Amino acid sequence: MKISVPVNHNFYEEAPIRESALGEAFSVRKKGIEKLKEIFSSLYDLKVGSEKLNQIKILSFKRNHPFEVDEERLILKLYCKERPDQDKEYFVQTGLYAGVLFYKGCKINITTKYGDSFLKRMLNFVNDIYVDNEQIKAQKDKTENQFLFIIAYLFIQSLEKAAVLGLPQLYKKHQEKGYKVRGRIDFTAYLNRDIPFQGKLSTTFRERKYVQEVVDVLFLALRKLERLFGKEIHARLLGLSQLLKQHYSGIFSSYETIQRAKKHQSINNPLYAGFKKVLEYAEIILMDNDLLPDDDNKQLATTGYLFDIAELFELYMEKLLSRNLPDWQVSSQVDLPIYQRQFFARSIFPDIVLEHKITGKVVVFDAKFKKMELLNRDVDRNDLHQIHSYAGYYRSQLSAIGLLYPLSREIDTQVAYSKTIYGINDNEINFMIDGILVHENQSMNELIKSEEEFVGRITSLLNAN
Known part of the structure; x- marks a missing residue:
């Protein structure tokens, strides 16, 4: 039984599912409908920091998360509501984590809702690993194909770094x-x-x-990625791939082999500590569909893996701006300490800060991986307040602030740009809503054109100030 739902879904409860339409919505038969009702009725609520995350791998694109300790970040919520004289209504809400979860025999795909081109393009920019080759083999399950791209990126990136000092x-x-x-x-x-x-x-x-177990696991993970995406996927690891092939035992790695590799004493050596993450990614690649528990398994634990897609989008926007604005120093998650002598001292963290290398002028952006159809409700009140708080910090240095999104409609600068913050004429600080136009069936060339148009708009704005 499968449930597929996009990230950042149903925040306003705009997409309820009637009880009579539950089977059709999730393509399940009568027996599956009863199981779905049981899951929804139990008010399944999964958030960052929850104990339910103990058996879920949360894979990050950054080393540090500048979130507040008590900040609640929704992953998934399944619940139902009684309506007078009507069917029950069932709701699925998601946050900004994509991936695969398994719960009570149910497989839950949280998708990115955008096409493969956008996901590949973001990965390319983050670490220059090009996985958008036209000869990549098609997968039966496009949703899982998206996730395999991410896992491939994380695995190759971490293996390249860990192997600098050699294999364990x-x-x-x-x-x-x-x-x-x-x-x-x-x-x-x-x-x-x-x-x-x-x-x-x-x-x-x-x-x-x-260490033979480590060699076998790494070699087989690379071989599997090669079969799925072509040899280009690990072009930067060609020498290491040949070394692994030379020392491979010829025996396929079982689940027990993978666990022995992850727990091997050599990984505790500081020289090889980086291989801990590498082997976690390799386990996901090799186990793949075997992560789904047996339907007869009655355990309540949730398993699977998740990615912070908002984090990936933020890194993508940072790299895109950095490569196209040579006169500006582009930084991410800048630590801005406030009230350092008071008991309520803390820091605020704008996603992207641009500082002109000569004039010192500053532009601040927050990247939001949320739906943007240029409707009033698409701009979250908290996001709007947050970006304006940075204006108060930088004050006279500031030239512009803005929110960046994956756009569902072409931008109209007449309605999305303001020549002053707050829309009042006592300042010359620009405010804008902008981003990259993306859609599900977008080709790579169309996406690149959208990037060029976005960079052109930002460049014109900066040159005008």
């Missing part, structure tokens, strides 16, 4: 009988086996060897 190795003790002395002579073996002396001596020595 351990010293192993070896015994050898020969004409040359290697290491030290094994006198016990000499007395027991080498008398009368025949010219050969038994010696014992220690030799560094690659």
Whole structure:
């Protein structure tokens, strides 16, 4: 049984599902409908920090999260409401985490709702790993294909960094009988086996060897990505791929092999600590569909993996602006300390800050991975207040502020741009709503054109100030 729903869905409860239409909405039969009702009736609420996340892998594109400790971030909420003289209404709400969850035999796909081109393009910009090759094999499940792109990116990025100091190795003790002395002579073996002396001596020595479980898991993960996406997917790891192939045992890694690799003592060595994350990604790649529990399994634990898509979009916008605005220094998640001498001291973190390299003028953007059809309700009140709070911090340095979105409609600067903040004429600080026009069936060329148009609008605005 599967439920598929996009990120940032149904915030205003605008898409209720009537009880009579529950089976049609999720393409399930009568038996599945009863199970769905049970899940919805239990008020399934999954948020960041919840104990339900213990068996869920949350994969990040950044090292640090500047969120407040007590900040609640919705992942998924399933619930129902009674309506007088009507069917029950069932609701699915999602936040900004995409991925795959398994709960009570139900597979829940939280999709990005945009096409593969946009996801690939964001990944390309984040780390210059190009996975948008036209020869990539099509997958039966496009939703999972999206997630595999993300996992492939994270796996390759982390493996490239971790392997700088080499693959995990351990010293192993070896015994050898020969004409040359290697290491030290094994006198016990000499007395027991080498008398009368025949010219050969038994010696014992220690030799560094690659950890076989780790080699096997990494090699098979790369091979699987190669089958799915073509050899270009790991072009930057060609030398490492050849080394793994050379030392591969030839035995397919089972679940137990993967667990032994993840728990191997060599990974505790600070030199190889980076392989902890690498092996987590490799496990997802190799296990793939095996993550789904058996339908007869009655455990209540939720398993699966999730990605912070908002974080990916933010990094994409930062890189896009950085590469196209050479006169500006572009930074992300800048720490702005406020009230440092008071008991309520804290920091605020604008997503993207542009500072002109000569004049010192500042432009601040917040990137929001939310629906934007240029309707009033699409601009969240908290987001609007948040971006304006940065204006007060930078004051005279500030040239412009704005919110950036994946746009569902072409932007009209006449209604989306204001020459002053708050729309009042006592300042010359620009405010705008803008972003990249994206849609589900968009080609890569169309997306690139949309990027160029966006950069052109921002460049014109900056040059005018």
